[in-house]
Amino acid sequence: xxxxxxxxxxxxxxxxxxxxxxxxxxxxxxxxxxxxxxxxxxxxxxxxxxxxxxxxxxxxxxxxxxxxxxxxxxxxxxxxxxxxxxxxxxxxxxxxxxxxxxxxxxxxxxxxxxxxxxxxxxxxxxxxxxxxx
Amino acid sequence: xxxxxxxxxxxxxxxxxxxxxxxxxxxxxxxxxxxxxxxxxxxxxxxxxxxxxxxxxxxxxxxxxxxxxxxxxxxxxxxxxxxxxxxxxxxxxxxxxxxxxxxxxxxxxxxxxxxxxxx
Numbered sequence: 171x172x173x174x175x176x177x178x179x180x181x182x183x184x185x186x187x188x189x190x191x192x193x194x195x196x197x198x199x200x201x202x203x204x205x206x207x208x209x210x211x212x213x214x215x216x217x218x219x220x221x222x223x224x225x226x227x228x229x230x231x232x233x234x235x236x237x238x239x240x241x242x243x244x245x246x247x248x249x250x251x252x253x254x255x256x257x258x259x260x261x262x263x264x265x266x267x268x269x270x271x272x273x274x275x276x277x278x279x280x281x282x283x284x285x286x287x288x289x290x291x292x293x294x295x296x297x298x299x300x301x302x303x
Numbered sequence: 304x305x306x307x308x309x310x311x312x313x314x315x316x317x318x319x320x321x322x323x324x325x326x327x328x329x330x331x332x333x334x335x336x337x338x339x340x341x342x343x344x345x346x347x348x349x350x351x352x353x354x355x356x357x358x359x360x361x362x363x364x365x366x367x368x369x370x371x372x373x374x375x376x377x378x379x380x381x382x383x384x385x386x387x388x389x390x391x392x393x394x395x396x397x398x399x400x401x402x403x404x405x406x407x408x409x410x411x412x413x414x415x416x417x418x419x420x421x422x
Contacts, residue, residue, distance in 0.1 A: 196319070203312075203319040205339045208355050220356040221418060229360030230334040234320040237331050243322075243370075246330045250364035289362075299369040 173238070184269040186239040191262045192227050200231040227257040232278060236290055239267035240274050244298035251276065251290040261286075269294065304340045304380075308332075310373045328373060333365050337399045337411040341381025345397065353395070353417060361394070362414040368407050377403045384412070393417040 173188040201207045206228055209216035214224045233251060240246055257263060262281045267274050276290030314324035316332050345353050371377055378401065385396035394416060401409040 190321075200319040203316040204334050206334070208358070210356055216356060229363065230331060230338070231320070233363055234329065234331040234334070237329065238320065238322060243330050244327065246367065246370075248364070248366045249330060250362075252362045253360055256359075299367055 182270070184241070184267075186241070186267045186269075188235060188239050188265040189262065190235055190265065192257055192259050194225065194259045197225060197227050197231065197259065200228055200234075204228065204230060206230065222256065224258060227259075227261075229253040232257060232263070232287060235263075236265050236267075236276050236278055236287060237292075239265045240276060240292035241267065241269055241294050242298070245294040245296070246292060247295045247299060248291070248293040250292075252288045253286070254288045255280065255284055255286040257286050267292070272296070305376050305378050306336050306340050308336065308371045308373050308375045308377065313373055328371050330365070330367065330370060332371075333367075333401070333409050333411060336371065336377050337365070337379050337401050337409055338397075338413060340379040341399045342397055342413065344381060345383070345395070353415075357418050359416045359418060360413065361416045362412075364412040366410045368409070371403060371408060375403055377401050377408060 197211050201211050210220050210222060211225055211228055217225045236251060237243065237249055240249060263278050263286055265278045267276050272294045274292040276292060277285065278287035280286050308328060313328050313332060316335065317324040317329050320329055322329055379399050381397055381399040383395060384398040387394050394414060397413045399411040
């Protein structure tokens with residue numbers, strides 16, 4: 171994974187980028203950590219039986235990576251997206267966030283230039299929401 | 304369902320997303336405390352009759368009043384908000400409200416596509 175951060179977080183526009191090549195190991199680690207052990211994420215045969223080309227990444231793994239380019243996680247007030255294309259091991263996805271005054275447009279595009287996530291949006295509160303002062 | 308936000312579990316989740324486990328609870332840990340605690344009810348509900356392997360996450364929205372802290376217990380309540388069929392595909396929308404100490408913490412709206420199983 172590689173990430174880039176640029177811009178002024180205090181105001182104006184900030185851009186963030188994260189490039190991730192998905193692996194089976196990463197998807198399996200996410201399945202374990204999240205408790206979502208649906209076989210379509212872990213077992214090629216089960217995935218094919220369900221009409222998929224093979225195992226796919228969890229939508230919530232993609233969204234977790236998308237959240238990384240949304241900005242300060244403690245300030246995240248809203249996060250939403252649509253999972254438009256399946257992501258499989260070997261796919262390289264570029265996650266981008268562009269923040270303007272607390273509103274963030276989020277995109278995720280794979281190596282073929284296809285949007286794997288659409289309608290990605292986040293909203294940041296002026297200060298942290300994590301209950302710490 | 305009550306769920307304890309536990310340090311080791313949060314850290315494993317953070318590492319799976321490549322984020323620093325020291326930086327608190329990742330926002331999308333809501334996948335665990337909001338979705339993981341309530342969505343599986345769908346699978347065990349004979350009326351919903353959902354085959355988990357045919358369930359694809361199509362859309363997700365989270366809104367937070369605040370983020371939970373490690374050591375805190377949250378309570379999640381889920382309900383089916385919508386169950387419709389469009390062009391032979393079943394769309395299930397599941398809403399979850401998460402509270403802590405009686406106060407709202409997070410709201411989740413998850414939409415799933417159930418492929419190949421029109422009723």
